[in-house]
Structures are given as structure tokens and as C-alpha cells.
Amino acid sequence: MFQVGEPVVYGTTGVCTIVSIGPLSMHGVDRKRQYYTLQPLHQDGSVYVPAEGEKGKAMRPPLTREEAQQFLEHIPEIKPCQIQHFNYKQRTDIFSAALHENNCDSLVGIIKAVEQKKQRFREKQQYNADNNFHKRAMNLLCGELSYALGLSFAEVRELVAAAVRLPAPSAEKVI
Numbered sequence: 481m482f483q484v485g486e487p488v489v490y491g492t493t494g495v496c497t498i499v500s501i502g503p504l505s506m507h508g509v510d511r512k513r514q515y516y517t518l519q520p521l522h523q524d525g526s527v528y529v530p531a532e533g534e535k536g537k538a539m540r541p542p543l544t545r546e547e548a549q550q551f552l553e554h555i556p557e558i559k560p561c562q563i564q565h566f567n568y569k570q571r572t573d574i575f576s577a578a579l580h581e582n583n584c585d586s587l588v589g590i591i592k593a594v595e596q597k598k599q600r601f602r603e604k605q606q607y608n609a610d611n612n613f614h615k616r617a618m619n620l621l622c623g624e625l626s627y628a629l630g631l632s633f634a635e636v637r638e639l640v641a642a643a644v645r646l647p648a649p650s651a652e653k654v655i
Contacts, residue, residue, distance in 0.1 A: 481531065482516065482539065487627065490529060491538040492579050492616065494623040495521045504528060522623045522633075538582055548628035551584055555643035558585050560592035568609065575613040584624065590617040591644055 482488055486498050496518035503511050506528075514531035516539070529539065543551060561574050575593075578586040594614040618637065626636045 487521075487542050488516075488518065488539045489542050489582060489624055490518055490520075490527060491582055492620065493518070493520050493523065493527055494620050495542050495627045496527060497521065499526070501531060521627060522619070538580075540582060542624050543584070543628040545628055545630070548625050552625070552639055552643055555588055555640070558588040558592065560596050561586075561589040563593065568607070571607075572609055572613075575610075575617075579613065579616060579620075584621055587617040587621040588640075588644065590614065591621070591640075595644060 482498055482501075484498050484501055488496055488498060490496050498516050499519045500517040502514060504515050504517075505511065509515075509528075516529045516531055518527040518529060520527060561578055563571055563574055575590050578590050590613050594610045597610060618640065622633055622636045622640055625631075625640065626633045629636065631639075
């Protein structure tokens, strides 16, 4: 169980601080149940998560400084999300599942898949859904790395962008 004051990464919210643990006095919630009250670092508002159960499993400690540095070095080796049949439903399902895995490798997979698609289909229309998943993945990844490394969001974004640089498209079919 996490403690008050601890940082955590929660689902698609990103890095948060636990501000309290206990029952909630809100209408419609089980007042006997314990909840984490989370304050996101990069968003306004609060998030309430049951301390026990599936939602609580979506929380993990953020990367340490050393883990974040190692992760940045590891980014070039991470493969993009694999999409066999390039259709809207499949892309959104795969990208959504990857976002909800709550791990940095999956976020890089989304970023690389969208970047790969942009390179491969430069002249064709880019879809808002792809760009939205790319933005969400980049924000979650950079938010955690920024926290772990003690760097600004913009500095981390540059580091991630440099690490994600894809090679020129080859003749083989990638997507």
C-alpha cells in the first residue's frame, strides 16, 4: 500500500502525489471503502482511486532518476506498436490498450507507430485520433521522465524526440 506524500503514476493521468488515504464523504460512494486521493502534477483537479481492487493496480511508483536515464538510452530499441491491418478501429483499440498498460515502453510504441505512419504516408491525410494518441503518450512519457530527471517538460520532450528518431522508411512494408 502506498503512503500519503508518495509520488505515483496512475493510469492515463500520469504522475500524481497521494494527498490522503481514507473514506470519501461524497454522494454515491461506499463510505466504508478506503480511497487514495491523488493530485496530478501536470493537471488540475483530484483523482479518487479505491485503495483495494483493480483500479489500485493501475498505480505504480514513478521511474527513479537512474531508471529514467537507462530508459532514455533504451528508447531506440523499443519497437512501434504493431498494426497489421491499418484501419481506424484497430489503431484506436491498439493505441488505447497501450496507453492503459501504464508503462513507458508502450508509450514509446505509440509514439513510434504514429511517427512511422507520418513518414510513410507524408502526402496523405493524418488522422486526428492518431495525433491525439501521440500527444497523450508523449505527455505521459515526458511528464514521468521530467519528474524523474528533474528537468523541464520541454527539455525532456527534446530528449525523447531525439531518441525516437526513426530511420528513413525502407522498401519493406512496416505497417
